[in-house]
Amino acid sequence: MKKVFFLIGILLLCFSGMVLAVGNELEIKQNGYQQIAKAVQDGTDNEVYIEQGLNDTESNQAYIYQYGNENIANIGQYNQDNYSYIEQIGDSNDVSIEQKGQANLANILQSDYSGIFYNFICYNNDAAINQNGDNNWAGIEQFGYNNEASITQINNNNIANILQIGSNKNIGIYQYGNDTAVEIQMF
DSSP: OHHHHHHHHHHHHHHHHHHHHHTOEEEEEEOSBSOEEEEEEESTTOEEEEEEOSSSOBSOEEEEEEESTTOOEEEEEOSBSOEEEEEEESTTOOEEEEEESTTOEEEEEEEOSSOTTOOSOOOSOOOOEEEESSSOOEEEEEESSSOOOOEEEESSSOOEEEEEESSSOOOOEEEESSSOOEEEEEO
16 A cells, blocks of 8 residues: 555656746846856747846846747846847747946847758747947847837947748837947848
């Protein structure tokens, strides 16, 4: 009888562990100097939220890699010299990056599993980068399906870049002020 309860307990642990892994959701909040946050999610209902620099911080980096299924990713960086990168490979995709203050960089890639030339089955793409001030740079690359992209940069040395290959495309770059530059490629 003890062996049966032990076996049932092990099975419950195995199945409950699998259920917890399926809903993968992650939230990271960091304060301080030179913080690095990296999230990698492989499969199903993935969501990631990274927030850096609500207090006096600088030189933070945030990286999000999501491979497959429901993907949602958000990065908020609120002080100096921050860098953000989000890569979403496959399925329902959604991205948002917000950076405020000095030498910001942000980059978004939404594609599929197929390597350098992609086979355009990425899916519901959606992306947004919003930077507010100083030496901004932003980049969005989307491959396949219901694409949508947006970059908003306000003031200072803004540069923006959007590449969309395949499917329903929708684009929007809004830069307000100073040394702006825009590059849009749609195929």
